Amino acid sequence: MYDDKFNDPFGRRPEGNPEEPVDQDRTAASEQPARAEEPMTPVEPVAGGASAEQAESRPELELPEIPETPAVTASPPVLYDPPRFEPRPKEKKGGWGRGWRLAAGAVALVVLSAAVGSGSTYYLLKEHLASQPANYQQPAAPGGSGALQPVAQTVAEVGASVIPEIYNRVAPAVVSVYVESYRGFYRSSGTGSGFVVDPAGYILTNYHVVDGAQRITVQFIDGETMTARVVGKDSTSDLAVLKVDPGDRQLVAATLGDSDRVQVGELAIAIGNPYGHAFTVTAGIVSAIGREIVEPTTSIPGAIQTDAAINPGNSGGPLLNSRGEVIGVNT
Numbered sequence: 001m002y003d004d005k006f007n008d009p010f011g012r013r014p015e016g017n018p019e020e021p022v023d024q025d026r027t028a029a030s031e032q033p034a035r036a037e038e039p040m041t042p043v044e045p046v047a048g049g050a051s052a053e054q055a056e057s058r059p060e061l062e063l064p065e066i067p068e069t070p071a072v073t074a075s076p077p078v079l080y081d082p083p084r085f086e087p088r089p090k091e092k093k094g095g096w097g098r099g100w101r102l103a104a105g106a107v108a109l110v111v112l113s114a115a116v117g118s119g120s121t122y123y124l125l126k127e128h129l130a131s132q133p134a135n136y137q138q139p140a141a142p143g144g145s146g147a148l149q150p151v152a153q154t155v156a157e158v159g160a161s162v163i164p165e166i167y168n169r170v171a172p173a174v175v176s177v178y179v180e181s182y183r184g185f186y187r188s189s190g191t192g193s194g195f196v197v198d199p200a201g202y203i204l205t206n207y208h209v210v211d212g213a214q215r216i217t218v219q220f221i222d223g224e225t226m227t228a229r230v231v232g233k234d235s236t237s238d239l240a241v242l243k244v245d246p247g248d249r250q251l252v253a254a255t256l257g258d259s260d261r262v263q264v265g266e267l268a269i270a271i272g273n274p275y276g277h278a279f280t281v282t283a284g285i286v287s288a289i290g291r292e293i294v295e296p297t298t299s300i301p302g303a304i305q306t307d308a309a310i311n312p313g314n315s316g317g318p319l320l321n322s323r324g325e326v327i328g329v330n331t
Contacts (some may be wrong), residue, residue, distance in 0.1 A: 008111065028068075035174065053132075059252040103232075120326070143249075162267075166322075167269075167271065170195075171279055174193065174254070175193070175196065177203075177209055177316060178191055178216070179192070179210055179215065180213065181214045191276050192206060193209075193314055193317030194218065195271075196253045197254065197256065198253055199252070201243050201245060204240075205239075205242060206238050207238045207239055209315050209316045210230055216228040216230070216242065218242065221278075227241065227244065228242040230242060257321055259323075259328060262289055263284050264285075267283065268286050268319055268327075269283045269321075269322075270317060270319055272314035273314065274314045276313060282308045282309040283308060284307040285306065286304060287306055288304075290303075302318065304327065310330045315331050317329070
């Protein structure tokens with residue numbers, strides 16, 4: 001019989017009681033060496049509940065190599081301006097005129113010639129020419145007939161002060177001419193020059209300045225404007241006569257000279273409205289006389305050539321001599 005308090009699971013007996021029987025099976029089991037535990041191989045979990053064998057048999061996916069993209073320098077944005085389609089404006093009348101230019105200088109049209117075709121133009125010029133007194137004459141040489149002969153003044157005979165004097169005297173007779181014309185929805189405008197030839201309101205200008213104009217306005221040096229209309233024109237000589245209603249204004253008329261007495265080398269003064277700069281004065285000399293202006297459809301003989309600056313907008317303005325007399329119309 002075993003005492004429960006000495007019941008050892010391995011059959012060992014407490015010391016001091018060697019006579020008690022020993023459980024041989026338990027003693028043999030305790031004497032055998034313990035089996036070494038084999039390490040367990042961890043199993044990787046398979047996604048989706050697949051077995052390990054299926055995971056091992058599935059081929060590995062290889063990702064394609066992505067080439068490195070070189071760094072790109074940012075370029076400034078390009079602004080695209082779409083083309084704009086606008087109606088082509090009509091060529092300004094009196095601006096570039098009709099392209100009458102000579103290599104040596106500008107050209108002035110003779111105004112005191114019987115070749116003026118317009119009846120009203122010729123009448124006005126003829127009446128003024130007859131009313132002009134014969135000034136600037138000198139006594140004849142001793143022993144002569146005693147008749148007075150006109151003096152032909154040249155640039156060498158006049159001082160620089162004569163130009164301001166002439167400008168102050170003639171500028172009140174000069175006008176800036178502004179024209180407008182309409183064609184459907186298109187509106188065109190242009191500028192030119194002119195000068196008063198009769199205090200009753202008659203103004204001389206170039207024909208091409210007012211050709212086709214539906215509205216004509218003239219402006220005087222003091223800024224006053226008046227509406228004008230064409231009362232005479234001659235395309236052959238490129239001359240036109242305008243009429244304004246002066247009302248209470250006392251118009252100052254320019255003095256007309258004799259272009260047949262113009263000499264090469266004498267002073268030439270131009271007053272006009274070049275590029276819209278009203279009442280501009282330029283000066284030079286008479287470079288040549290008797291020039292012919294040839295156009296595709298006509299020609300104008302007897303023109304005066306001058307090196308005085310004549311620009312677009314001067315068309316229709318006066319060309320003056322050293323006495324302030326009109327000897328031509330600038331074009």
